[in-house]
Amino acid sequence: MNVRLFKPSVGEEELQMIREAFERSWIGLGPNVSQFEAEWEKFTGCAQAVAVNSATAALHLALAVFRFPEGKKVLVPSLTFAATATAALYNRLQPVFVDSDPVTLGIDLEDLERKWDPDCVAVMPVHYAGHPVPMDELVPWARARGLKIVEDCAHTAGAIYKGKMLGLWGDIGCFSFEEKKLMTTGDGGMMVTNDPELFREVKAMRWVGIDKDNWKTAQSYVTANRDAMHWFYEIAVLGYKYNMNDLAAAVGLAQLKKLPAMNRRRSQIIRRYLNGLRRLPGVQPLLPFEPERYCYQMFGIRADRRDELMIHLKSLGIATGCHYTPLSLQPLFAPWGHNCPYIEEEHKRFITLPLHADLTDEEVDYVLEGIEAFCQAYVA
Numbered sequence: 001m002n003v004r005l006f007k008p009s010v011g012e013e014e015l016q017m018i019r020e021a022f023e024r025s026w027i028g029l030g031p032n033v034s035q036f037e038a039e040w041e042k043f044t045g046c047a048q049a050v051a052v053n054s055a056t057a058a059l060h061l062a063l064a065v066f067r068f069p070e071g072k073k074v075l076v077p078s079l080t081f082a083a084t085a086t087a088a089l090y091n092r093l094q095p096v097f098v099d100s101d102p103v104t105l106g107i108d109l110e111d112l113e114r115k116w117d118p119d120c121v122a123v124m125p126v127h128y129a130g131h132p133v134p135m136d137e138l139v140p141w142a143r144a145r146g147l148k149i150v151e152d153c154a155h156t157a158g159a160i161y162k163g164k165m166l167g168l169w170g171d172i173g174c175f176s177f178e179e180k181k182l183m184t185t186g187d188g189g190m191m192v193t194n195d196p197e198l199f200r201e202v203k204a205m206r207w208v209g210i211d212k213d214n215w216k217t218a219q220s221y222v223t224a225n226r227d228a229m230h231w232f233y234e235i236a237v238l239g240y241k242y243n244m245n246d247l248a249a250a251v252g253l254a255q256l257k258k259l260p261a262m263n264r265r266r267s268q269i270i271r272r273y274l275n276g277l278r279r280l281p282g283v284q285p286l287l288p289f290e291p292e293r294y295c296y297q298m299f300g301i302r303a304d305r306r307d308e309l310m311i312h313l314k315s316l317g318i319a320t321g322c323h324y325t326p327l328s329l330q331p332l333f334a335p336w337g338h339n340c341p342y343i344e345e346e347h348k349r350f351i352t353l354p355l356h357a358d359l360t361d362e363e364v365d366y367v368l369e370g371i372e373a374f375c376q377a378y379v380a
């Protein structure tokens with residue numbers, strides 16, 4: 001058997017949407033992108049959504065829009081994908097790495113307090129694996145210090161924490177549609193906000209600073225219009241080429257329809273893993289998963305003999321990973337690193353196990369049996 005770690009779940013529905021975009025012969029920034037944004041607004045309940053070509057771009061823009069003075073500091077968890085912290089570097093800001101909560105692995109609120117100083121301008125909580133950061137505690141803490149809040153929601157999509165959608169607790173929420181995420185557009189991302197001012201700026205910044213939809217402009221070329229200035233636009237802000245295109249949005253529209261069902265399937269799989277793991281000594285679930293309540297992009301365990309177990313699973317055709325090597329250990333971040341003692345040690349016990357919407361019960365049981373065989377050999 002060959003069990004994949006992550007796998008996008010795509011099929012005829014996505015192909016049909018791409019076909020329609022081809023027939024319209026509009027595949028750049030166009031009507032699909034607008035429709036996808038409108039559907040995402042409905043799905044999350046946010047006032048406004050802006051589609052971009054990755055969550056990395058979203059995180060870059062989310063900090064850029066505030067125009068912080070160069071050299072100011074941004075609080076980011078050490079346990080995250082590089083993009084959370086490179087967003088600070090892209091903006092000539094300094095990342096300040098914060099350790100993980102030992103239980104949830106989210107940004108540790110006590111270390112956050114220790115690391116904060118008056119040069120900090122923003123905090124970027126990551127809902128690691130999909131498990132919520134206690135935003136009801138983090139938000140008032142950050143507001144009291146005048147910090148902007150950018151939520152990295154790359155591992156969640158559609159989960160509600162204490163009555164409010166994750167992504168809407170801070171100033172801007174950033175979602176990822178990279179192929180390993182809860183839903184995909186190949187590559188893509190979405191920014192959500194309830195602040196109309198931020199929305200207008202971000203929308204211009206994702207399209208080279210042009211505050212105008214070019215497919216609407218194109219339509220005005222041919223409508224009866226006595227104004228010869230239909231082509232005119234102004235560039236008032238420094239923008240980037242970060243827009244989503246209509247092919248990606250075509251896939252996104254089909255994926256969004258399937259997202260609730262895909263999330264339910266992921267939850268079932270996690271419940272099956274959790275039930276199976278209860279009888280196994282020597283391994284524990286990575287964090288206190290609540291699959292009936294939240295959406296999880298990753299599932300994993302903590303194991304004492306991590307590397308041996310990984311090699312054993314590999315020999316059975318089971319793909320595994322480790323998410324992540326803490327950023328405070330990465331060479332790029334050395335000037336700001338080596339200051340998160342808990343996670344810099346604990347991540348050595350992490351194994352990410354296969355999780356995707358098409359994973360079968362038989363595959364999950366096969367993974368569990370593989371772990372069980374290892375545990376028995378180890379205990380014997």
Ligand SMILES: *Cc1c(COP(=O)(O)O)cnc(C)c1O
Pocket residue numbers: 053054055056057080081083084126152154155175176177178187188189
């Ligand atoms: C995947 C990921 C990103 C970046 O998303 P892209 O869409 O691939 O740019 C950012 N943060 C986290 C936590 C991620 O897992």
